[in-house]
Amino acid sequence: MPELPEVETTRRGIAPHIEGQKIDQVTIRNHKLRWPIPSDLADILGGQTIQSISRRAKYLLFQCDSGLLIIHLGMSGHLQIMTESDPIAKHSHFEIQLENKLILRFTDPRRFGAVLWTQEKSDDYHLLNHLGPEPLSDDFSSEYLIPLLTGRRCSIKTFIMNGHYVVGVGNIYANEALFLARIHPKTPAGEVVEADVDSLVRVIKEVLTKAIAAGGTTLKDFRKSDGKPGYFAQQLNVYGREGEACPQCASLIKQYKESQRASFYCPQCQTL
DNA sequence: ACATTGACCTGGGAGC
């Protein structure tokens, strides 16, 4: 479910309620996520203050007094600020009760998400140390990408969804960015010409920025931390629109499968 | 080093 804009939307929604708050109590209802929630996490977190919450790629990082709480939303996870009277959903696996009586509750039906703890520096942590630069930073540029692309035979779509090189871009925004840059998703990564790499960098930043401004994309179950949907779905050009008219040229949007993920493109605007 | 595939899970919708 959540790509960078949805994770960032979540971060912005919960930060004002939790930053600077002391943790009263932690409840783990189900340890079995992508990786097990550390069994001593409740003891570790109790009494600590959440100093700040930041984001790296699609990971949320909660800086606590003695280490870092790391949450990944997986495909179906969401974090919401709730109160004691809010009912506990079937798949609410983890929650933090704060001194201000608010509850940060993690719900994830498919359990592809993760709740982890480390005392390492975030850049050294094994799930974060291999990640590409933040796409909205100046480090993410065509100068950075061009050397990585040369000679590569995977498709450009597969490439931009690979967190080793580009982070935050999942299936929705990969399709949208390639449409905006007028690049066919099957184009071998090493054959994307420099001018198109420039465009691609520009549109990735643009589409992520606009999606954050809209509060993310709600297809079915993504909800902002206040329970409301994000509105970027209305601005999608190709994702989920097979058979509809391309907004640029009115050709019919096509779909195909690539490594078990649906790819959408306009056969007129995005040629091989 | 790189490319491809399977694995982890549940729920919703389509089709019969």
Place this chain on the structure above:
DNA sequence: TGCTCCCAGGTCAATG
């Protein structure tokens, strides 16, 4: 209604 099959926003690990 109910069954089966397919699909879904992620990404690591294992395999050539």
